[in-house]
Amino acid sequence: GIQVEQSPPDLILQEGANSTLRCNFSDSVNNLQWFHQNPWGQLINLFYIPSGTKQNGRLSATTVATERYSLLYISSSQTTDSGVYFCAAPHGSGNTGKLIFGQGTTLQVKP
Amino acid sequence: ETGVTQTPRHLVMGMTNKKSLKCEQHLGHNAMYWYKQSAKKPLELMFVYNFKEQTENNSVPSRFSPECPNSSHLFLHLHTLQPEDSALYLCASSQDNWREAQHFGDGTRLSIL
Numbered sequence: 001g002i003q004v005e006q007s008p009p010d011l012i013l014q015e016g017a018n019s020t021l022r023c024n025f026s027d028s029v030n031n032l033q034w035f036h037q038n039p040w041g042q043l044i045n046l047f048y049i050p051s052g053t054k055q056n057g058r059l060s061a062t063t064v065a066t067e068r069y070s071l072l073y074i075s076s077s078q079t080t081d082s083g084v085y086f087c088a089a090p091h092g093s094g095n096t097g098k099l100i101f102g103q104g105t106t107l108q109v110k111p
Numbered sequence: 112e113t114g115v116t117q118t119p120r121h122l123v124m125g126m127t128n129k130k131s132l133k134c135e136q137h138l139g140h141n142a143m144y145w146y147k148q149s150a151k152k153p154l155e156l157m158f159v160y161n162f163k164e165q166t167e168n169n170s171v172p173s174r175f176s177p178e179c180p181n182s183s184h185l186f187l188h189l190h191t192l193q194p195e196d197s198a199l200y201l202c203a204s205s206q207d208n209w210r211e212a213q214h215f216g217d218g219t220r221l222s223i224l
Contacts, residue, residue, distance in 0.1 A: 003146065028187050033212060033213065043215040045212055090209065096167060096168060097210065098209055101153040103153050
């Protein structure tokens with residue numbers, strides 16, 4: 001099945017800094033999702049991004065499907081950005097399939 | 112507020128107990144999911160329901176029994192669980208199928224004594 005790898009596994013930033021998180025996937029996909037899980041366990045869908053670039057406030061994501069990677073950019077980081085960031089790629093066909101999640105990048109933003 | 116509500120938020124139970132987790136979504140979605148998240152592991156899909164029909168069972172032990180009475184509600188019935196079943200159980204929904212954007216509830220943190 002498809003492999004999803006994220007890097008770096010851990011990241012510590014000073015508030016206000018920018019960062020880039022990477023997601024590599026082993027097979028061609030037609031969409032990619034990014035999620036943020038806060039320290040209380042709440043998992044929020046940040047982006048559903050088949051290809052190209054999407055922006056949402058200080059966050060943006062780019063997926064280059066032909067090269068099998070996606071990037072999540074966080075600008076002017078805030079302490080509330082802390083948590084774990086997951087990417088997930090679809091695996092399956094027809095009515096049977098599932099999202100395969102990466103191991104996550106744990107981000108800590110220090111004040 | 113994601114539009115997906117899970118209850119209870121926390122549950123402690125003995126191995127011989129029977130309990131149920133509840134998930135309700137207010138998004139008008141037709142697909143619902145149960146995931147398990149153990150410490151230091153990626154999210155694992157357990158079950159998928161499309162239009163109330165189960166379309167995926169990811170080799171889940173029979174001590175976990177899902178129920179989907181309608182497109183808005185999903186239950187996970189628990190019986191004779193093991194200590195290794197302690198985890199965060201997350202419910203999610205998407206518009207029609209597994210390829211679409213999934214939106215998660217806050218989860219139920221389950222501890223088995």
